[in-house]
Amino acid sequence: MAQTAPHAAHGGSQPAQGRGLFGLLLVAIPVLLVGWLIIYPILAAIVSTLWIETPQGTSFSTGSYRFFFSDGYSLANLSLTLWTTAVCAVLLLVFGLPIALYLRFSTSRFAAYVQGLAIFPMFVPSIILSYALIRTIGPNGTVDLLLNAVGLPKLPSPYLTPWGPVIGLVWDNLPLTVLMLTAGLGGISTSAVEAARDVGAGPIRVFVHIILPRMGNSILVTVSFAVLGIFSAFTLPYVLGPASPEMMGPFMLRTFNDLYDPLNAKTQAVVSFGICLVFGLFYVWSIARNQERRSR
Amino acid sequence: MARLTIEHLRKSFGVTAAVDDFSLTVEDGELVCLLGPSGSGKSTILRMIGGFEQPTSGTLAIDGQDVTRLPPERRPTGMMFQSHALWSHMNVFNNIAFGLKLRRLPRAEIRRKVEEALELVGLAGYGPRQTFQLSGGQQQRVALARSLVLAPKILLLDEPFASLDQHLRERLREEVREIQQRLGITTLFVTHGQDEALAMADRIVVLRNGQCEQVDAPDVVYRQPQTEFVAGFIGSMNFLRANVEGGTFRHGDLSIALDVADGPAVLAIRPEDLGLAQAEGETGAIVLRSTDFGSHIMVELESEGATRVKAMTSPATRFEKGARARLSPTTYGVYRDNRLIASGRLTALPVTGRAHHAVETA
Structure with a gap:
């Protein structure tokens, strides 16, 4: 027995090594694809905005960035995009959290229908959603017709104003927000809530003192996801948004297609990527912190 | 308070x-x-x-x-x-x-x-x-x-x-x-x-x-x-199912006189209230297993109609697997339609053949 133990240990490491290699092989293809289709274009875009090709050769220049951050129109577009993203993130939490709380804690059969309704916009293409919103809140849309029918004056339409994309993006991102918040709430046991009520906490205090502190991380992750999606949104801002200023998505397309200015389009993309990267890193940090807590 | x-x-x-x-x-x-x-x-x-x-x-x-x-x-x-x-x-x-x-x-x-x-x-x-x-x-x-x-x-x-x-x-x-x-x-x-x-x-x-x-x-x-239900849920209980006929409950070689109407009944006896006596010949329940818990021995037996019963006996008395033993309850309850209809204490009498008991009913 004394001789077989080291032999077995030695023999046992070979299958382990094999499994390790097999594991690496399994992740190799996605890693290569990420490198080829995501990392390389990013690096290429950054490099091509800093090392400019001129008739005299390639030279390092930060001119396109200096132009972006000194150009009033570019900054207005960036401001509008940041404003839209922030407003949408707040509104998504304001609308998504009550729905998620209802879905998590309701025992009613009605909850299943609410969940279906909340998730439904996820399956509606953005272009159809835009068309539906134009027909509803646009000039002479359903809202105007209904107001007119009861003898009320028309309301100012959010269509082609900064609020147009806000409404569309909130609608479009609500399902994912609700799903992620509901998943976060799933980690809070019913008995934890009941224990709080048992010691005298009403519904609002339960939310503030018990639920909110324990789903802070999932709220941060939800906001990160929403921000990443909304910041780089194209269809809804393009169809519902104002012509000027415009969000970064339509701005990039117009700079590239209409102005035939790939350098500035790439600069705008790199700036957008830099801002999204902050949220991305924040998301990764949140996940890592969460896993660290769980492992304790 | x-x-x-x-x-x-x-x-x-x-x-x-x-x-x-x-x-x-x-x-x-x-x-x-x-x-x-x-x-x-x-x-x-x-x-x-x-x-x-x-x-x-x-x-x-x-x-x-x-x-x-x-x-x-x-x-x-x-x-x-x-x-x-x-x-x-x-x-x-x-x-x-x-x-x-x-x-x-x-x-x-x-x-x-x-x-x-x-x-x-x-x-x-x-x-x-x-x-x-x-x-x-x-x-x-x-x-x-x-x-x-x-x-x-x-x-x-x-x-x-x-x-x-x-x-x-x-x-x-x-x-x-x-x-x-x-x-x-x-x-x-x-x-x-x-x-x-x-x-x-x-x-x-x-x-x-x-x-x-x-x-x-x-x-x-x-x-x-x-x-x-309570009798079976709380603690360990033996249930013997049989008919009361002519004021007597009979199950295998065990018979108890009861002051209840004739009909189906369930006799419930705790293992600690079930005494065992050596039986001779082919009468009595068959010992299936004896488990020594130190303070007592739990004897598992098979009575008539494949009914399994447990009896708690003194460590001084041993019942080997396959041996025959006569059941000798000391305290019992009788249930019909889930309700207690009779209960009592018995004083085991040495008898041959069927076991008979002097009865104090409650």
């Missing part, structure tokens, strides 16, 4: 009645145990008392005040949950202090009360610790302190020791019983463990399918079960 009155309580989930016409009065300072199998409605009753479920009908009153429709936060009850239900984002001190903070007590008083509660449950000095740094037993003690610190009129314990190992469970139940008696707090305790109920309760309520089968002191529930 308070008196709890439950009258005609009923709770339905759709067409299923989880609790059906349940009434009970728990006296001041009494510890009453709700005991029953899964799905018997014991937790539902406790949750209705705590305000976490609304009764379909019936009333709940604490010290004469109707609390049936009050939300949990407005009831003078404190509940200890099976899963501890500690708030992991708060340390031990804040878990216990949370209810006091909601009542806006001065900071010094909160500190004093929390420290007293921690000392009461044997966790003095544990306030700054995080809940995940505690063992299961310590977490349950914190949950108890959290309930007790608010001095509730009624303490509700919902299978609080279910997730603990046997040794810890026994220790904690003794501690909880001692604390309950020291504080004199009216307590309702839900469990499906009969040993817990027998060890802790002043009275046991045995539930089945949402209805009360029996309410009595633990020794009465054990020794005088009023229904066949």
Whole structure:
């Protein structure tokens, strides 16, 4: 027995090594694809905005960035995009959290229908959603017709104003927000809530003192996801948004297609990527912190 | 300290009645145990008392005040949950202090009360610790302190020791019983463990399918079960099924004279009330197995009609596998349609052939 133990240990490491290699092989293809289709274009875009090709050769220049951050129109577009993203993130939490709380804690059969309704916009293409919103809140849309029918004056339409994309993006991102918040709430046991009520906490205090502190991380992750999606949104801002200023998505397309200015389009993309990267890193940090807590 | 009155309580989930016409009065300072199998409605009753479920009908009153429709936060009850239900984002001190903070007590008083509660449950000095740094037993003690610190009129314990190992469970139940008696707090305790109920309760309520089968002191529930279900649920019980004919219950070579109407009946005998005597020839039950528990031997036998029975015998007497033994009960109960119809004590008489007994019926 004394001789077989080291032999077995030695023999046992070979299958382990094999499994390790097999594991690496399994992740190799996605890693290569990420490198080829995501990392390389990013690096290429950054490099091509800093090392400019001129008739005299390639030279390092930060001119396109200096132009972006000194150009009033570019900054207005960036401001509008940041404003839209922030407003949408707040509104998504304001609308998504009550729905998620209802879905998590309701025992009613009605909850299943609410969940279906909340998730439904996820399956509606953005272009159809835009068309539906134009027909509803646009000039002479359903809202105007209904107001007119009861003898009320028309309301100012959010269509082609900064609020147009806000409404569309909130609608479009609500399902994912609700799903992620509901998943976060799933980690809070019913008995934890009941224990709080048992010691005298009403519904609002339960939310503030018990639920909110324990789903802070999932709220941060939800906001990160929403921000990443909304910041780089194209269809809804393009169809519902104002012509000027415009969000970064339509701005990039117009700079590239209409102005035939790939350098500035790439600069705008790199700036957008830099801002999204902050949220991305924040998301990764949140996940890592969460896993660290769980492992304790 | 308070008196709890439950009258005609009923709770339905759709067409299923989880609790059906349940009434009970728990006296001041009494510890009453709700005991029953899964799905018997014991937790539902406790949750209705705590305000976490609304009764379909019936009333709940604490010290004469109707609390049936009050939300949990407005009831003078404190509940200890099976899963501890500690708030992991708060340390031990804040878990216990949370209810006091909601009542806006001065900071010094909160500190004093929390420290007293921690000392009461044997966790003095544990306030700054995080809940995940505690063992299961310590977490349950914190949950108890959290309930007790608010001095509730009624303490509700919902299978609080279910997730603990046997040794810890026994220790904690003794501690909880001692604390309950020291504080004199009216307590309702839900469990499906009969040993817990027998060890802790002043009275046991045995539930089945949402209805009360029996309410009595633990020794009465054990020794005088009023229904066949209670007889089988509490402790170990042998059931012999046969007909009473001409005033005699006959099962194999065992016959007992009974003062009941003829018809089917179930004879119930505890293993400790079933004596064994060596049988000769092909009569008597066959010994299947003998297990030595040190203080006693549990003999498993097969009687007529493949009925298995257990008898607790002295370690001095040995019954080998395959041997024949005559059953000689000393105390019995007779049930028909789940109701106790007769009970009594027997004095075994040395007889040949069929065993006959001198009977003292109750």
